[in-house]
Amino acid sequence: MLEHGGNLRDAALRFGRSDWLDLSTGINPAWYPVPQLAAQAWHRLPESDPALAEAACAFYGAPSMLPVAGTQAAIQSLPRLRAPSRVVVAAPSYAEHAHHWAQHGHAMRQISYAELDGALAQADVLVICNPNNPTGATVPASDLLRWHEQLAARGGWLVVDEAFGDTDGGNSIAAHTHLPGLIVLRSIGKFFGLAGLRLGFVAANGEILKPLADMLGPWSISGPAQQIAIAALRDHAWQEQTRRQLRDSGQRLRSLLAVHGITSHGTDLFQWWPEARPEQFHEFVARHGIWVRLFTQAARGIRLGLPPDEMGWQRLRTAVEQWSKEKR
CATH class of the missing domain: 3.90.1150.10 (Aspartate Aminotransferase, domain 1)
Incomplete structure (x- = not known):
């Protein structure tokens, strides 16, 4: 680990x-100050509340989002949704990305931010943190969308981890995730200070979100976590x-x-x-x-x-x- x-x-x-x-x-x-929870939150099976995804879409500006048990759940699962591919992970980066893409038969390389443009032609998947964790480096949204267009033309993916993007959303590309092969990860843990909630979101189109939801299975987000997150996401x-x-x-x-x-x-x-x-x-x-x-x-x-x-x-x-x- x-x-x-x-x-x-x-x-x-x-x-x-x-x-x-x-x-x-x-x-x-x-x-975020946790509100008082409804009593049944601890008793009922946590079926998905559509209000959570709606609140997330409104806050992050994405057309469609899947709640997940922290972005870690998506980081571990996304590599399993693709056949063996050529994967480039921007480096330095949050280490879990490279760790999981290196498994499941993928050919994974870590490439510096400065060399990403040149490495794109030899990649099927590009994974990048924006802003970067740990350096804080950012890539303009225009560059990300250009890279995505090149990848999508050959059935590739661009995965952008925006977990630290809530304080300045100027470079977010979540609004474009209706496009094929564009995946954006967001987290409740950082800006809202609720890491213990274990809740994040994946923005993408249905061709990615549906198999990801099937893989993660039912009841992946607790009832209390859903209630707290809805309140936080709506509290402008x-x-x-x-x-x-x-x-x-x-x-x-x-x-x-x-x-x-x-x-x-x-x-x-x-x-x-x-x-x-x-x-x-x-x-x-x-x-x-x-x-x-x-x-x-x-x-x-x-x-x-x-x-x-x-x-x-x-x-x-x-x-x-x-x-x-x-x-x-």
Whole structure:
């Protein structure tokens, strides 16, 4: 099983402390306030509520969406819906994409973002995170749609993971997913801060959504998760306020790092930089009770999310300041 952020049990075992400031996931620390649930949500089998897909389509601007048990469920299932294909996964990227496309008989290659245009002619499927996780890099929607047109002409797919796209939807191509072979993944976990809900959405046309739904089977989304998500997706006032707050917090995080000589990239939810000594930085801040995401391969560097409160901001500032002094 691949390593991911949020693994605080591992942190506690390794460093022997429990007072963690967890910045390892890039999830909104001010999560959506869960409403009171109808009593039968815990009792009835969770048949699909059409209102959930309707609310998702309205929020994401997609013509048709399938609710899934987190985008992870789609990431694991989509490779099983195609015959063996030539697959290009943009790198660096969320590691689960390459991991699952490498199985099920596909010929999978990881290609840097800068080389994607040239690699397209030798691919049947292109998988890309936009914005990228972990670097925050983005690809213009016009480029994605051009790539999709080339792939679709030979029966190929373009899979775009937009899990971190809720703070700035300017590059989303969800509105175009009625087109054959265009698949967009969205997540409730990041912007709404509801990772524990295990809920995401796949936008695509019926030729993809129907076999995917058949593969995932009935009752894949719990009743409580459906009720909570419908409320969150319809709450426009909370969404606008949260976007403003995340914009301010994202700028604050970039500025905090820049003051101490760190040039970072990312989204309003996280920042990443190619730290020269990532293992040492990770160890250093962990000794201060701060858990960040360490990358040691394609995206060698550090990613960290937003502190949840002022005390967390002060802890982070102190640790980064001390790291900066130690480097000198």
